[in-house]
Amino acid sequence: MSDLTIAMPKGRIFDEALHLLRNANLPIPESFAADSRKLTISLPDAGLSFFLAKPMDVPTYVEYGVADLGVVGKDVLLEESRDVYEILDLKISPCRIAVAGMPDWKPVLYPRVATKYPKIAERYFKEQGQQVEVIYLNGSIELAPIIGLADRIVDIVSTGQTLKENGLVELEQITTVTSRLIANRASYRLKNNLIQSFCDRLTEAVQGSVYA
Numbered sequence: 733m734s735d736l737t738i739a740m741p742k743g744r745i746f747d748e749a750l751h752l753l754r755n756a757n758l759p760i761p762e763s764f765a766a767d768s769r770k771l772t773i774s775l776p777d778a779g780l781s782f783f784l785a786k787p788m789d790v791p792t793y794v795e796y797g798v799a800d801l802g803v804v805g806k807d808v809l810l811e812e813s814r815d816v817y818e819i820l821d822l823k824i825s826p827c828r829i830a831v832a833g834m835p836d837w838k839p840v841l842y843p844r845v846a847t848k849y850p851k852i853a854e855r856y857f858k859e860q861g862q863q864v865e866v867i868y869l870n871g872s873i874e875l876a877p878i879i880g881l882a883d884r885i886v887d888i889v890s891t892g893q894t895l896k897e898n899g900l901v902e903l904e905q906i907t908t909v910t911s912r913l914i915a916n917r918a919s920y921r922l923k924n925n926l927i928q929s930f931c932d933r934l935t936e937a938v939q940g941s942v943y944a
């Protein structure tokens with residue numbers, strides 16, 4: 733059994749996270765790649781094992797302790813509100829969560845807001861003192877205002893290309909997002925030395941990338 737088990741997100745964050753792990757001098761083999769179908773990898777010499785999960789599920793694995801650590805976007809942490817420690821900002825996969833809509837959008841009394849982030853959206857509009865109807869969608873959120881399902885959307889914006897190509901504009905920024913290293917609460921206590929030294933290595937790699 734490995735000393736530390738780490739849940740890694742499939743998809744966008746994966747390559748950047750691997751790059752960071754390699755910069756931290758961890759012996760990640762070439763076979764651990766985004767296009768591989770293998771979901772687990774063990775590095776016995778480094779005392780580490782990794783598994784690949786859907787990004788939204790990473791905090792769940794960490795909260796339940798089947799992973800000691802996980803890599804996940806701050807957006808997912810805000811949406812999932814899992815009972816985990818956020819221990820390091822990895823400063824990778826930057827983006828933002830924003831409210832967007834058609835340029836000619838006009839305020840209505842009870843607007844419909846389409847999003848993949850219902851809790852973040854509910855919380856944001858509640859803080860703004862605005863009553864909205866939140867409609868959950870799994871993806872292609874930008875479609876909603878175009879085809880008349882919603883007045884506005886809450887979604888990730890990175891380059892802004894998707895908004896632009898669909899004739900939408902960013903109206904308000906809710907928060908900025910980067911990926912974070914998270915830890916299971918019990919592991920953080922019981923494996924503190926191991927976690928701390930893993931975290932220190934990554935901190936150096938993060939600083940190396942930021943100042944490179």
Ligand SMILES: Nc1ncnc2c1ncn2[C@@H]1O[C@H](COP(=O)(O)OP(=O)(O)OP(=O)(O)O)[C@@H](O)[C@H]1O
Binds near residue numbers: 825891
């Ligand atoms: N342009 C972007 N769009 C979406 N997520 C982004 C973007 N840039 C960075 N991210 C980060 O990547 C994470 C999502 O990665 P990805 O799109 O691979 O997962 P997903 O949305 O669960 O994928 P799927 O399309 O399989 O549902 C987000 O949680 C966010 O932190």
Ligand SMILES: O=P(O)(O)OC[C@H]1O[C@H](OP(=O)(O)OP(=O)(O)O)[C@H](O)[C@@H]1O
Binds near residue numbers: 890
């Ligand atoms: O600002 P940009 O660089 O264009 O990136 C933002 C887009 O990327 C994401 O969609 P994704 O590609 O994950 O597809 P989805 O619509 O299926 O969620 C996000 O939901 C936006 O649509």
